[in-house]
Amino acid sequence: MNKKQLAKAFNFNEQDLFANRDGHLSETQRQRIRQLRNVSLMILGALVILMIVGATQVSTTPSVLIFSLAILLRRLERLIFHHVTLRSDRVTTYFGRIQLKINNRRSGQLRIADADGLRTFQITSNQLLSLHDRDYYKVYVVPKLDTILSVEPVNLNRTDDDAEAYTVDLSALTQEESESEKPKRGTVVLGDDGELSFSRDSST
Incomplete structure (x- = not known):
């Protein structure tokens, strides 16, 4: 193998594995999760703006707004999980x-x-x-x-x-x-x- x-x-890498064996994130892994959290935050902000703009348009159907809301809630959930992971530092x-x-x-x-x-x-x-x-x-x-x-x-x-x-x-x-x-x-x-x-x- x-x-x-x-x-x-x-x-x-070896340092990541050693940290994970101890039940913690390595600094490299924490940095990656921070980046994912920041990406989720940017996407979340963009979705909020699009929903506000869409809500003012007559041509926007309720189904489009519901779909956008579902995506927004999913991204919000991911953002919360990333934040909790960084705070708990638990593996x-x-x-x-x-x-x-x-x-x-x-x-x-x-x-x-x-x-x-x-x-x-x-x-x-x-x-x-x-x-x-x-x-x-x-x-x-x-x-x-x-x-x-x-x-x-x-x-x-x-x-x-x-x-x-x-x-x-x-x-x-x-x-x-x-x-x-x-x-x-x-x-x-x-x-x-x-x-x-x-x-x-x-x-x-």
């Missing part, structure tokens, strides 16, 4: 076996079963290619926003506290699969035609 590929795909850790799903050429899903149930994250094709399906990982995310900050593989053969304490029920991940249908471990590969597909391990 190429850890450099993993770090590049999810845009984190959530999910620990379990992952399942990958390919959506299309450019995106997919990372699903991880931990003690709180099954979590699903939307990820890019490069991120899909950097992960090993059905292996165990720690996934560090921003609470509420479900934004992945960093990811690291977990070796369950270790004798450290994490490995010994691993008692998560994985039934949520495989509850819809019979024994004969369970996919083997494997990786996502990029074909010559640009399509993503799974390459399964013959030994599992």
